[in-house]
Amino acid sequence: MATQDTALEIRSERRSAAQRNALLMRIAELAPIVIVLFVLFGGALVLALLQSLGFAPWFGINTFPDFSYFGALWGSSAFWVSLGLTLYYGFVSTIIALIMAIVLSLALIKPFRGKILYKYLYKLPLMIPYTVGIALAVLMLGNGGILSRLLALVGMIDNPGDFPQILKTHYGWGIMAVYVWKQVPFMTLAIYAVLLGIGRETEEAAAILGATRRQIFFSVTLPQILPGIVSSTLICFAFNVGAFEAPFILGGGYPDTLPVVAWRYFNDANYAFQLQGMATVVSIGIVAGVILFAYLAVYRRYERMRGRA
Amino acid sequence: MTQVQLRAVRKEFGSFVALEHIDLNIASGELVALLGPSGCGKTTTLRMISGLDNPTDGEILFDGKDVSDVPVRDRNVGMVFQRYALFPHMNVEKNITFGLRVRNIPAEEVEARLEEILDIVQLTQFRHRFPAQLSGGQMQRVAIARTLITKPSVLMMDEPLANLDTNLRGEMRRFIRDLQQRFNITTIFVTHDQVEAMELSDRVAVLFDGRLEQFDTPDAIYHRPDKISVAKFMGASNIFQGTIGDGVVKAGFADLAVTGTQQFDAGEQVDVMVRSEAIRLLKQPQDGAANQVEGEIRTSDFFGATVSYTVQVGDHQLNVDEHSTEKLDPGSRVFLQLPGDRIWLFPKRAN
Ligand SMILES: Nc1ncnc2c1ncn2[C@@H]1O[C@H](COP(=O)(O)OP(=O)(O)OP(=O)(O)O)[C@@H](O)[C@H]1O
Ligand SMILES: [Mg+2]
Numbered sequence: 001m002a003t004q005d006t007a008l009e010i011r012s013e014r015r016s017a018a019q020r021n022a023l024l025m026r027i028a029e030l031a032p033i034v035i036v037l038f039v040l041f042g043g044a045l046v047l048a049l050l051q052s053l054g055f056a057p058w059f060g061i062n063t064f065p066d067f068s069y070f071g072a073l074w075g076s077s078a079f080w081v082s083l084g085l086t087l088y089y090g091f092v093s094t095i096i097a098l099i100m101a102i103v104l105s106l107a108l109i110k111p112f113r114g115k116i117l118y119k120y121l122y123k124l125p126l127m128i129p130y131t132v133g134i135a136l137a138v139l140m141l142g143n144g145g146i147l148s149r150l151l152a153l154v155g156m157i158d159n160p161g162d163f164p165q166i167l168k169t170h171y172g173w174g175i176m177a178v179y180v181w182k183q184v185p186f187m188t189l190a191i192y193a194v195l196l197g198i199g200r201e202t203e204e205a206a207a208i209l210g211a212t213r214r215q216i217f218f219s220v221t222l223p224q225i226l227p228g229i230v231s232s233t234l235i236c237f238a239f240n241v242g243a244f245e246a247p248f249i250l251g252g253g254y255p256d257t258l259p260v261v262a263w264r265y266f267n268d269a270n271y272a273f274q275l276q277g278m279a280t281v282v283s284i285g286i287v288a289g290v291i292l293f294a295y296l297a298v299y300r301r302y303e304r305m306r307g308r309a
Numbered sequence: 310m311t312q313v314q315l316r317a318v319r320k321e322f323g324s325f326v327a328l329e330h331i332d333l334n335i336a337s338g339e340l341v342a343l344l345g346p347s348g349c350g351k352t353t354t355l356r357m358i359s360g361l362d363n364p365t366d367g368e369i370l371f372d373g374k375d376v377s378d379v380p381v382r383d384r385n386v387g388m389v390f391q392r393y394a395l396f397p398h399m400n401v402e403k404n405i406t407f408g409l410r411v412r413n414i415p416a417e418e419v420e421a422r423l424e425e426i427l428d429i430v431q432l433t434q435f436r437h438r439f440p441a442q443l444s445g446g447q448m449q450r451v452a453i454a455r456t457l458i459t460k461p462s463v464l465m466m467d468e469p470l471a472n473l474d475t476n477l478r479g480e481m482r483r484f485i486r487d488l489q490q491r492f493n494i495t496t497i498f499v500t501h502d503q504v505e506a507m508e509l510s511d512r513v514a515v516l517f518d519g520r521l522e523q524f525d526t527p528d529a530i531y532h533r534p535d536k537i538s539v540a541k542f543m544g545a546s547n548i549f550q551g552t553i554g555d556g557v558v559k560a561g562f563a564d565l566a567v568t569g570t571q572q573f574d575a576g577e578q579v580d581v582m583v584r585s586e587a588i589r590l591l592k593q594p595q596d597g598a599a600n601q602v603e604g605e606i607r608t609s610d611f612f613g614a615t616v617s618y619t620v621q622v623g624d625h626q627l628n629v630d631e632h633s634t635e636k637l638d639p640g641s642r643v644f645l646q647l648p649g650d651r652i653w654l655f656p657k658r659a660n
Binding site (some may be wrong): 036102200202204205206207209210211215219220223224226306 | 328357360361381382383384386387391392394395396397398399400408411412426455456459590
């Protein structure tokens, strides 16, 4: 009892000690979460890499280090077509979504009637699940879908079967439509917030200095909304490259995008293909990582150049 | 070098009337201060002259020609924004030359004009810095240089000194005055600081609540305000009620002989104003002096060069500023002289 009393006294006199104890307590409370996070994500990453290099004793396979899975993958021309398709869908949809988002955010900055309602409406796709979007694409854009029937109804095509093939082609219009549909609101949100932050004054100053609307957009507005553009395109591109459902359901079949290729390997009855699948996943990771890292590095350099830390 | 006229200009934002019937004739090459409290419509006025906003009613003329159909970029005006509005992604050079580059001025000329203006605003050594790397005063000079390099015929500045410290402020005032005289540009300068308006301008336009109260020289605005509201805004402190008598105004504490009583009817109620520094304070009465009253010092505050007294005269308190050669203590008996030509009368009906 006596020691406890003195301990209490000391603690009340030295608040910093009490605060440090509280901090330790908090860390202890957080420990389970931190551990789970590490095991699930950090651990999973390491495991994926190990498996792709031939380490999978739970399947009775251990040829680590074994680059044959990567070799087989990178040696097939189908892989490169798949990679090309994956990047093509990722890039093109990100660019289309970006252009639409910029136009939309510039329009949202100006006052117009019904703006408050519109600001709710355009965010709707953010709240609708991704798979619902894919189902909508099938319903709307498929042959015999709503759009084809509508066009037939107004007489633009003779019958719904003449509707051009949008889904299930390697052009991937259906896939990209879903990506764009889901991501325009997200990018708009990010860019609109940046636009609100920079205000109108620099644009007004440019107009007074004699700039045309085009000059104002390209040399004043665009460079200033770059942070919003970079962060949102980064996230969307990373998602598009790794997405599985849309290309699986709406894609043109073999050769598939890389995530679909990986899924096919994982689904194979032969366990050995798991490792091939892991090599595919790791390849996606490497490609996406390199692209995103280079993108960020260029942007950082630009920011540093203009005097920002 | 352009004459700017506002004719019956009115501006509404929805149902809110920001400016009401403004008439303003600014001569070519003149430096005019737009003075008034926050929210009175100063920025709105500048925005309409520049073309960023359009008047709801009335017209704006440059050299006699209506400019309502002339877009912003063709008005050849310059505007220094209250918060500078520098382009954060361009360095000092690029900021300054922006107005020339968008007009496709040949590179050699851009370079020559850049060197000249950098020298004038003393920013040569900062030419490669970005706005984020500059001090407030440096940013302001970039904003001014960026505007001047395009040789605008009308220069507008929206409280450009509001964010600066006292020393820098004084320096920048002289700098702006020099520049304006050197280039002889018609300049409209917004401020809510009376001293700044008077030190810088040829004429001061006092705006209250979207109305133009007075447009006159600093001297007239200060010493001969048209309205009691202007007098108050210019820091006049002794304002009291009076009744017009025969060549005098009857204030509660004395009958004061005043020039200018003839504009009023006998018995008319007026506001009487006399500036604190116009009143003479003496320790002994002077024989035969006009408008001399006796009082007692209540408070005395030392302000360096001057001492500020409040003096009880009858049931009135008067503020008096005197040079601080001697500081009298509260309780001292003193005599005040109110010069008849520096007492201003305002009709009650106007306010
Ligand atoms: N776009 C706008 N919409 C609605 N009201 C506005 C708008 N712009 C200005 N006002 C209003 O018009 C009035 C005048 O505004 P203005 O910006 O001209 O004031 P100011 O004299 O420049 O004030 P300050 O000294 O604070 O800068 C203010 O009451 C302001 O709220
Ligand atoms: Mg203002």
